[in-house]
Amino acid sequence: MPETYDLAKMLGEIIEDEKVDSSRNRKVSQEEINTILLQKTRTVRTGDGSKLPLGEALILEGLLTQSQLQKALKVQSQKGQKLGSILVSLGYITDEALLSFLGRQYGIEGTSLLDVCINEDVMTVVPSSIILKHKVLPLKVESRSIHLAMESPNDFTAIREVEFFTGKRVHPVIVPSYQMDLALKCLEEKKAMGFSGADLQQAREERPMTVAGLLQYLVSANGSDMLITAGVPPSVKVSNSLRRSNMSVLTPDQCVVYAKTLMNERQWEDFLKNKEIDFAVDFENIGRFRINAYRQKDTVSLAIRRIVSTILSFETLGLPDWLEESVLKPQGLILVTAPTGHGKTTTAAALVERINRKRRCNIVTLEDPIEYVYQPQKSNINQREVGADTDSFSEGLRRIFRQAPDVIVIGELRDQETFEIALRAASTGHLVLSTMHSSNATAAIDSMVNRFPQHLQGQVRQQLADALLLVFSQRLLPGTRRDSLVLAYEKLINSFRIRNFIRENKVHQIRSQIQGEADDFASLDVCLVRLLKEGKIFMKDALLLADSPEYLAKVAG
Numbered sequence: 001m002p003e004t005y006d007l008a009k010m011l012g013e014i015i016e017d018e019k020v021d022s023s024r025n026r027k028v029s030q031e032e033i034n035t036i037l038l039q040k041t042r043t044v045r046t047g048d049g050s051k052l053p054l055g056e057a058l059i060l061e062g063l064l065t066q067s068q069l070q071k072a073l074k075v076q077s078q079k080g081q082k083l084g085s086i087l088v089s090l091g092y093i094t095d096e097a098l099l100s101f102l103g104r105q106y107g108i109e110g111t112s113l114l115d116v117c118i119n120e121d122v123m124t125v126v127p128s129s130i131i132l133k134h135k136v137l138p139l140k141v142e143s144r145s146i147h148l149a150m151e152s153p154n155d156f157t158a159i160r161e162v163e164f165f166t167g168k169r170v171h172p173v174i175v176p177s178y179q180m181d182l183a184l185k186c187l188e189e190k191k192a193m194g195f196s197g198a199d200l201q202q203a204r205e206e207r208p209m210t211v212a213g214l215l216q217y218l219v220s221a222n223g224s225d226m227l228i229t230a231g232v233p234p235s236v237k238v239s240n241s242l243r244r245s246n247m248s249v250l251t252p253d254q255c256v257v258y259a260k261t262l263m264n265e266r267q268w269e270d271f272l273k274n275k276e277i278d279f280a281v282d283f284e285n286i287g288r289f290r291i292n293a294y295r296q297k298d299t300v301s302l303a304i305r306r307i308v309s310t311i312l313s314f315e316t317l318g319l320p321d322w323l324e325e326s327v328l329k330p331q332g333l334i335l336v337t338a339p340t341g342h343g344k345t346t347t348a349a350a351l352v353e354r355i356n357r358k359r360r361c362n363i364v365t366l367e368d369p370i371e372y373v374y375q376p377q378k379s380n381i382n383q384r385e386v387g388a389d390t391d392s393f394s395e396g397l398r399r400i401f402r403q404a405p406d407v408i409v410i411g412e413l414r415d416q417e418t419f420e421i422a423l424r425a426a427s428t429g430h431l432v433l434s435t436m437h438s439s440n441a442t443a444a445i446d447s448m449v450n451r452f453p454q455h456l457q458g459q460v461r462q463q464l465a466d467a468l469l470l471v472f473s474q475r476l477l478p479g480t481r482r483d484s485l486v487l488a489y490e491k492l493i494n495s496f497r498i499r500n501f502i503r504e505n506k507v508h509q510i511r512s513q514i515q516g517e518a519d520d521f522a523s524l525d526v527c528l529v530r531l532l533k534e535g536k537i538f539m540k541d542a543l544l545l546a547d548s549p550e551y552l553a554k555v556a557g
């Protein structure tokens with residue numbers, strides 16, 4: 001057990017010893033007194049007698065991890081707050097655990113201001129000028145002593161001033177720094193001479209969280225997205241399910257502040273001009289995030305997507321091994337399709353990483369924004385971001401052939417010109433990999449063709465029939481394991497008969513004429529049946545996505 005110290009008693013004893021020492025004929029200076037007390041109160045003693053700072057001491061007692069400490073120290077360097085209060089705000093430690101620990105460390109009592117009520121009679125004992133100057137609060141007044149809430153119980157100047165003005169001996173009581181700030185702010189704003197824990201709790205809930213705090217909350221909740229919208233609290237998506245946070249309701253002004261904080265000057269100007277913008281940001285020790293900012297009902301909203309820094313393997317994502325055969329081919333078009341939020345970007349990144357590790361080639365990506373950052377392995381990888389490195393997808397693609405690419409990765413096929421250049425590249429000796437929004441594999445082909453005028457669609461079908469390698473359409477479903485997601489997919493691999501279906505504008509017949517699982521086509525229902533039999537998903541979730549719920553219930557049941 002760490003030693004405990006009565007600071008007031010120690011101070012009295014040492015001040016008494018300030019008298020002339022006849023044996024040494026000198027006075028002990030006040031600086032020496034403060035040094036002695038600081039040595040006793042600012043460190044803890046471990047079993048071997050060594051002394052540790054607060055963060056390391058918390059790690060030693062199992063209350064904190066090294067990673068959490070590094071994140072908290074980073075926030076402290078930016079905000080300058082007390083380390084303990086930062087740890088509480090990040091959710092790494094509770095008020096109760098911190099106060100208990102600090103009480104043991106300082107050898108004094110600790111209390112939470114959220115649990116006390118200070119009336120006017122107690123508050124008037126200490127002059128308000130001293131309360132504000134030294135950040136102290138009287139908690140309890142007795143005949144000869146006063147219990148004084150302090151965020152720095154080794155502030156002996158404050159202790160001496162309070163004792164001088166009150167004529168009472170001070171018993172320091174340690175409180176969290178953020179609670180002291182809330183209490184003083186509450187007293188100042190309400191012009192009050194007292195407060196209750198309920199007042200502080202209300203002020204605490206009204207205090208907006210920092211951008212770093214929001215992003216840390218998203219990571220801690222293991223969410224995929226955070227949605228910032230005026231009129232409701234910040235919300236997170238976990239396993240594709242929306243969950244409200246217990247934070248306060250956001251105001252339009254707070255949403256604007258969050259948006260401006262996340263953007264640089266150029267991005268903010270673009271946002272004001274275009275009323276929406278996509279970009280990505282890195283927060284050290286928190287992670288990388290893709291952000292879409294947009295206006296709605298004359299306010300600003302944000303959709304923040306968490307990007308896992310590690311590019312996951314085929315096995316981790318549940319991708320089939322046969323995909324490698326297609327992605328290692330020297331030319332052709334590969335499309336990864338899915339609705340929003342179903343992991344198509346993550347799958348595309350895994351495919352690019354497989355090429356990076358298996359082929360010696362030059363990969364050029366065009367993304368809006370850059371999400372996953374690749375480290376060159378066998379391949380060279382050049383990642384270009386729309387807005388920062390090129391004006392648009394079409395502008396970047398028009399010049400991409402001069403960059404000697406073997407593999408071209410397009411973040412998303414969005415318009416006719418992008419489709420046209422992608423088809424040309426796939427037909428002229430390049431492997432092109434891209435994503436697009438669609439409900440299934442055959443719908444993706446129809447969507448590509450229908451983006452062109454009627455008189456060009458026949459030509460486009462011919463090009464697509466020759467250039468297409470694969471359409472991989474996927475969905476994410478809740479798994480049987482808690483908060484897990486399972487990948488279900490549909491494959492369409494170009495073959496002689498698939499090529500004819502495309503050329504003859506009979507893509508809609510693929511689903512009806514190819515039943516079950518074939519080498520060139522397997523519907524999503526086939527994959528759902530397999531996942532149900534393996535016990536990885538629930539029937540109720542599978543039925544929501546099935547092309548034929550009757551077939552699914554019959555075969556899997």
